[in-house]
């Protein structure tokens with residue numbers, strides 16, 4: 176195996192591209208693989224495109240499996256690694272060209288990484304005379320930072336100059352000729368090698384893309400340097416990126432490197448195919464716009480609306496409670512006012528009682544029973560026993576009543592369980608007091624009654640204060656709910672705005688794409704017109720050419736006739752000349768002979 180082997184692997188065309196193209200490469204041009212190691216670009220009509228034929232160690236077409244790729248370019252490297260040679264295998268290519276598929280594969284056709292791991296362990300198991308220590312790290316380089324993918328805390332890694340991955344030693348320590356072999360093996364899934372201008376990335380993605388392209392460029396430089404002749408090689412820039420620093424031990428020296436360049440065949444498209452692709456994209460965008468794009472937002476809006484309705488219901492419930500509290504407060508205030516009035520009446524009564532001169536005069540006014548009654552709670556029970564609110568409480572009631580009992584006592588109306596704890600105690604206390612007077616005379620001394628009413632008044636005041644406090648709390652709660660409600664409404668409107676913005680954006684994209692489509696359509700139309708015009712011109716020119724050719728043939732014929740006539744003439748002239756010359760010679764010689 177060469178130190179650096181470069182293979183190209185074409186991915187099978189995806190369905191959309193396959194629909195657009197009629198073959199491997201699409202449109203009027205296609206890549207053709209010659210004898211598994213050369214790939215050439217052909218124009219379907221015009222034949223090979225000059226200067227577009229490239230040789231590699233291997234060229235795999237879309238039908239090649241991961242198993243075949245592994246067997247051709249990686250297996251030997253893995254075996255060398257087990258034997259102590261460093262090695263690196265990586266996939267390089269555009270996004271979606273099949274790097275991850277090549278490195279990881281799928282269940283039915285595992286990629287290089289699972290196959291390599293299985294192979295390492297199988298080979299180690301078979302080497303009965305050696306024992307192995309295999310260390311593994313799994314990392315990601317992102318924006319020139321190395322993340323340990325096996326660490327749960329997402330730990331960042333530093334590069335250290337020590338070697339890890341495969342180590343083996345002879346089981347028989349006496350065999351010191353080949354004591355310890357250490358090798359490093361890197362299996363790398365590189366990031367997509369896009370041109371940033373093409374991706375149109377911004378912000379974080381742009382930064383990410385810059386780092387990726389920089390490290391890929393440095394990797395390219397390193398590999399170029401390594402492939403140069405040893406003496407001319409000069410400095411190899413391993414330290415210019417984290418990627419090359421990590422790969423360094425397994426790239427230079429005695430290392431073997433397999434580079435698998437992945438490519439998507441549909442990268443080459445004619446204008447017509449490009450136009451069709453644009454149309455498909457537009458169609459997809461349109462579908463997205465109609466369907467799923469707003470689904471998520473609609474759900475959020477729906478949820479927010481539900482929340483809003485819930486909070487409105489809660490607000491209504493609290494408003495009802497508040498109303499009940501208000502009514503209760505009014506009742507209590509009314510009762511306090513009544514009692515104050517009674518108190519005042521009683522005061523007046525007691526003052527008028529003081530007008531009597533002695534107790535015998537006052538006693539004369541009382542009923543016989545009341546004369547012997549104790550001074551407290553007289554008549555209390557009878558006075559209140561007619562009042563529904565103060566109907567007698569069973570003895571077992573104590574200070575807490577169950578809900579049914581309380582419902583009966585309150586004519587079936589139970590408004591608030593909190594009130595159940597407070598009100599029965601209050602009423603029960605009063606009723607018990609009333610019960611204790613049931614056997615005594617009806618008249619209550621004015622002073623005692625006055626005291627009792629004062630006490631009642633104080634307790635009613637307390638209740639009133641409590642209910643006022645509760646009212647304030649409920650009002651605060653309602654205020655909070657109102658705030659919450661308005662913030663939810665704001666959020667809904669924010670989402671609506673966001674929704675509108677996305678729709679507008681998509682609409683803009685759609686319009687943009689449609690405009691591009693229209694421009695391309697116009698261009699295509701112009702091309703077609705040009706092509707038709709050129710075809711017509713070509714036809715005319717061909718006609719002219721044929722006429723010229725015919726004329727030329729005729730001229731050639733004329734020339735040959737003339738040439739023939741000329742040579743005939745020439746022959747005649749030559750023979751005439753020779754004849755004349757002979758005559759002249761003859762005349763000359765006859766003249767000489769005739770001289771005296």
Ligand SMILES: Nc1ncnc2c1ncn2[C@@H]1O[C@H](COP(=O)(O)OP(=O)(O)OP(=O)(O)O)[C@@H](O)[C@H]1O
Pocket residue numbers: 185186187237239268269270271272273274275276277366367437
């Ligand atoms: N040789 C192949 N045979 C069948 N399917 C393939 C092949 N190569 C790639 N694919 C499919 O093409 C899609 C894109 O491939 P893949 O995710 O491997 O691309 P990638 O170059 O790793 O992309 P990225 O730059 O996003 O990492 C996947 O659905 C993958 O299953």
